[in-house]
Amino acid sequence: MSEIGAQELMHVRVKVNGQWYEADVEPRTLLIDMLRDVLGFTGPHIGCDTGHCGACTVIMNGRSVKSCMVLAVQADGSEIMTVEGLEKDGKLHPLQEAFWENHALQCGYCTPGQLMSAYFLLSRNPNPSEEEIRKGIEGNLCRCTGYVNIVKAIKAAAQKMADAKMS
């Protein structure tokens, strides 16, 4: 059992985008702050800081979570994927390509979170309907696009991924 005093630092090990990292953090440190300020993963953004906007969404042990609503100490031993983990060998992920091609972002602030929510959705449901896509990203606010192009992009990405599997 871990018991950590309020002022003490806790040693945390997390696997981020396939590589293990270690850090000493206060119990109150949020996962998003450890990712950004300690480990240097500045892809996930801090938007509202109240658990509403979803800009800080990352995948933790296979599930999308808002990393401002998880303590860093809770992530000890976890596997985390941030938006930086989507790209492989210099090639964009089909979701990133589809966002680009469908003009699914304007200011881009919410995009890292949108991508990770879309990633979780497609990991569970490779061929979602428009309604399922809208449901899947309801925890991610976008103030620019009106969502239409984001929905289109996710649909297109699903198609790309299906095609890639076929060939």
Next chain:
Amino acid sequence: MRPAPFEYYAPTSVEDALRLLEEKEGAKLLAGGQSLLALMKLRLLAPPALIDLNRIGGLRYVREDGNGWISIGAMTLYDELEQSPLIRTRYPAMHEALYRLGDQQVRNRGTIGGSLAHADPSANLPPVMVALKAQLVAARRGGERRTIPADEFFLDAFTTALEPDREMLVEVRLPPWPPGSGGTYMKLSKREIDFSIVEVAAQMSVDGDGRVKESRVVLGSVATRPYRATAAENVLSGSVVDDALAAKAAEAGTKDLEPPSDVQASSWYRKEVAKVLVKRAILRAWKRARGVEQ
């Protein structure tokens, strides 16, 4: 904002968690954290210690017992319950409440036990638990267990029958409803991800002619705890439900409501909406019980 400093404990057994709860003055149990961490970040709460339940094994399950009851571990995620075919087919009211609870990220983290112990008056699950006649199992040190009917569990806003510093919720048990039963959950909120302005859970069983044998109509967001509309249940009892009867039951069941006014809605508006939702919920629950609607 960031939470005020706190001590952090991550016990690996219920017994250790309960010992810490007793020893650490003012400590809070941390389940999914989707409400607690939000309150701590706003500094509305600043507990000196958190006892994280996520490292305790054996509290995440949905299983059917031999006698038709369904048992759910307190740390089972909303998402796991929402995806459960057992919950969807046996308790459509609960499935609907879970489908419309928070967003995907919240459902990936939040737990049934956390929600019920938090007892937010506008949360989705409390009225459903009362409507389904759930039994909530509290653990005490030394392996002691106590079963609390959902009817008696929610005492006031953010206040439950769990004994402070001595008990924690470990299991939710749902009783079998007989063949010829049906239920539904409905809510009005500004957006899907928002807390409800009014919510209703209705559950009933009917005989072969469609006469109501037993019914439960429970509202949320209209009082400091789930509000059981017994007057509506009395109107339904022994009758075949039609539009007029559902309207009469809704009128009777919401007559004595004195809902709060807040930034979301006025008291008057809540009461009007409650009437509409109760009527619709009764009609759908009855049709489901009759097997004429999914």
